[in-house]
Structure formats: C-alpha cells, structure tokens
Amino acid sequence: MLFTLKKIIGGLLLPLPFLLILLGIGLFLLWFSQRQHLAKVCLTTGWLVLLLLSLQPIADRLLTPFENRYPTLNHPPEVAAIVVLGGGYTYNPQWAPSSNLLGNSLPRVTEGVRQWRMNPSAKLIFTGAAAGNNPRSSASVAEEVAATLGVPREKMITLVYPRDTHQEAIAVKQLLGNQPFILVTSANHLPRALHFFAQQQLFPIPAPANQLAIHSPLNGWERAIPSPYWLSHSERAWYEGLGRGWQWMTQG
Numbered sequence: 001m002l003f004t005l006k007k008i009i010g011g012l013l014l015p016l017p018f019l020l021i022l023l024g025i026g027l028f029l030l031w032f033s034q035r036q037h038l039a040k041v042c043l044t045t046g047w048l049v050l051l052l053l054s055l056q057p058i059a060d061r062l063l064t065p066f067e068n069r070y071p072t073l074n075h076p077p078e079v080a081a082i083v084v085l086g087g088g089y090t091y092n093p094q095w096a097p098s099s100n101l102l103g104n105s106l107p108r109v110t111e112g113v114r115q116w117r118m119n120p121s122a123k124l125i126f127t128g129a130a131a132g133n134n135p136r137s138s139a140s141v142a143e144e145v146a147a148t149l150g151v152p153r154e155k156m157i158t159l160v161y162p163r164d165t166h167q168e169a170i171a172v173k174q175l176l177g178n179q180p181f182i183l184v185t186s187a188n189h190l191p192r193a194l195h196f197f198a199q200q201q202l203f204p205i206p207a208p209a210n211q212l213a214i215h216s217p218l219n220g221w222e223r224a225i226p227s228p229y230w231l232s233h234s235e236r237a238w239y240e241g242l243g244r245g246w247q248w249m250t251q252g
Helices: 002-012 015-032 036-053 056-067 105-118 138-148 165-176 190-199 220-224 228-250
Strands: 081-084 123-127 156-159 181-186 205-209
Touching: 002 015, 002 228, 015 036, 015 228, 036 056, 036 228, 056 220, 056 228, 081 105, 081 165, 105 123, 105 138, 105 181, 105 205, 123 138, 123 165, 138 156, 156 165, 165 190, 181 190, 190 205, 190 228
Parallel strands: 081 123, 081 181, 123 156, 181 205
Antiparallel strands: none
16 A cells, blocks of 8 residues: 555656646636636746756756766676666557567666676576556566567566565565676666665666666757657656655665
C-alpha cells in the first residue's frame, strides 16, 4: 500500500499533472468564485512554468547536474557481473521484443549488452518486478530483449521481485555479496541508485546509459520552440529531485 501511495503521489507531483492541477484550480476560481486575482496568479504561473520547462535550454540545464557525475564506461575492468536496473515496460507478444521496453529501459538494456560484450565472462543481471497485472516481470522482458541481441540465456540472471531501487540493491547484495560488478542505469538515476547500493556496503562501477541533456549543436528553432520532448527532460530532473528528497527523508 505504501509503495502504491508513493507512486501515486509522486506521479501527481510531476510537472505536467502538477501544472494541470494548478491550471484547473485557476479555471475553477475564474469561473466559479470571486477570487479573480488568485485565479489569474494560478493561470499565469501554470502557463509560464509549463512554457519554461518545455524549452531546451532550461530543461537540459535542469537535467545536467543529475547526469554529469559519471562518464561513459568505455574501458571496463573485469568484473563478476553487470547489473541492469529495471525501468518502464509493458508486454505485448505481438510486438517486437524491444518495443516492450518503454522510456529509459531500452537504453539501459542496450548499454548492459554493450558492457557484457566487453566483459563476456560476466553474468548479465536484470532486475525488476512485474507491474500491476502484467504477466511478465520487467527483468524477464529485458532478458528477452538481450537474448535477441545475442546474449546467451545461460549468461543471464533475472531478479524478478524488487519493485524499486532500494529493493534492487538488497537483492543484488544477497546474490553477489562483495563480488565486483558494473551497475547500469540511466545517467540521471545513477547518483541516487549508487546511494542505495552504498547503504548495502556495495560500491559498483557506474555505467551511465540514456544520457538526455544535450550540449552538442542543435538547430536554433529546436532550442526556441517549446516541445513535449524537452518537457520530458524537465520531468526527469523533477523526478530525480523528488526522489532524492524522499531518499534524504527516509534513508538519510
């Protein structure tokens, strides 16, 4: 129940639902109350923040501090395992396997496979429980995608019970003990993930995937025109900020 409540509250606090709620309050006050000044404040604030978060320079400036801590791992040392943390997914057997990995999940898996190809003696470990009524776990769907990319099944392990990063760290500790391993997750998620692993006295080698904040050249109009793509970058920064705040309050 606490896990579900945390996810619901966290979802409502993300930029788009939060700002839609703020705009909805403003519209309600505008049409059904005498508090016209407060209505204008809510509407103006909601519109302005939504605009700013949808612009590339602002979105990627917000995201960069979460992503720039760890460089891409191109020359990994020999390790016992490569752990790929779970992310968004669904399961439709009619789709191409990789289409079932949503959002940040596919880049994590492909980076995990890349790391395994540089470390073929290692075990490739996928984590992640089944979400909702899904018949498959996040870990098993990721394993299936990795198999289509050429990783032998006997080289892979799935941890299908962890529901969040804290539980993933505990499960990896139970499986690997103090063996050296590489940790693959989204670049913006790595700092928070490493904190959970450090709490289990684990200090993996970080391998960031799915870098989003763009600092290479872009067309001028891409920087100037609001886009849901840039809003998604702001959302990742917002999400990780909320996650770090929750981590600080509950884990220290």
